[in-house]
Amino acid sequence: MRIGVSLPENLLNRFDEIILNRGYSSRSEGIRDAIRSYIVNYEWMSDVDGKRVGVITIVYDHSQRGLEDSLTHIQHEFGSIVQSSLHVHLDRDICLMVVVLNGDGQDVRKAAERMMTLKGVKHVKLTTTSLGNEL
Ligand code: NI
Secondary structure, eight states, X not given: OOOOOOOOHHHHHHHHHHHXXXXXXXXXXXXXXXXXXXXXXXXHHHTOOSEEEEXXXXXXXXXXXXXXXXXXXXXXXXXXXXXXXXXXXXXSSEEEEEEEEEEEHXXXXXXXXXXXXXXXXXXXXXXXXXXXXXX
């Protein structure tokens, strides 16, 4: 199937640089691969289960109206499992936030998913670990 997608120019330029460096034969092949990675990541996140320690790393544009309020609001909402957060001002506009959570894996995933869909968020990464008691 063929689809049409609108993208910011700088995002497409960066994507083209990467697929050129990686040796993809076409932009379409790179996009197919990117979509597969997105799906694999989604499936991995859906499997986050049981008691987990989660680390959410968020890179965002702090000038996006309402974004910092929303990020704070989500942390309050998941306040029973949020243990700590760290904020670093990376440059004039971009901030890095790291949130450490400890609780039910599905709640950890939900908190990460809520954050990744906010406008102005550039990147969200979730990593999880457990206490290792079950190993
Ligand atoms: Ni900042």
